[in-house]
């Protein structure tokens with residue numbers, strides 16, 4: 001878990017992100033302190049996932065990007081937890097909930113992947129934390145979508161990361177699962193973990209994030225949520241698109257504020 005409040009967990013200055021050709025996302029400047037959360041907000045194709053991939057080192061980044069105080073991309077094993085947008089696990093794959101969470105320790109376990117009692121204890125503790133102890137031996141595919149999302153979050157935090165990246169984690173979740181996920185995010189923040197979450201859900205941003213990066217192929221604005229999510233900035237990001245598709249997300253209300 002994080003120990004220093006002075007070194008940002010993530011800091012980038014005029015960073016650009018590309019898949020090899022011309023940049024997909026440009027002009028990104030901002031930082032996330034340990035124990036704080038940043039929401040990445042923007043329309044489809046804005047570059048939210050791309051920015052997360054930049055942190056993970058799977059897309060090309062130019063400009064400055066420092067992760068946990070390092071600018072060389074050499075992040076300690078297990079220091080970043082990741083919950084992808086689309087589950088990277090086939091729900092029909094015969095693997096138990098406990099095994100899925102254990103995957104979060106693979107970097108520590110090495111290629112033999114032989115967990116000891118302490119690894120099993122950590123998996124049990126994190127399953128308890130996400131409220132799924134009684135589901136531990138079920139097949140992953142037998143769980144509801146929201147429960148699966150909680151398992152994937154458990155997998156991302158079992159190695160005690162210093163930063164977690166969540167790609168649209170609340171898509172399609174019902175209220176109890178949404179609440180459960182929010183509570184876990186709040187509790188890991190209290191332990192000093194930095195959180196970066198891509199979301200279309202502005203309410204979520206208000207509920208758990210201090211800062212927002214508003215993106216639309218470039219960074220429109222970065223900073224405290226109230227100063228970024230202004231009608232003017234949202235219009236810049238979303239243009240003249242109908243707000244119908246955002247009903248319930250908080251965007252429609254935000255665009256009509258003031």
Ligand SMILES: Nc1ncnc2c1ncn2[C@@H]1O[C@H](COP(=O)(O)OP(=O)(O)OP(=O)(O)O)[C@@H](O)[C@H]1O
Nearest residue numbers: 019024042043044045046047048049050051085198
């Ligand atoms: N592997 C890839 N190779 C090339 N271009 C890609 C790749 N993945 C995404 N892109 C492009 O990068 C741009 C940004 O996509 P990205 O997935 O980062 O947007 P997003 O803001 O996360 O969108 P959404 O809200 O729909 O998930 C899009 O134009 C997309 O087509």
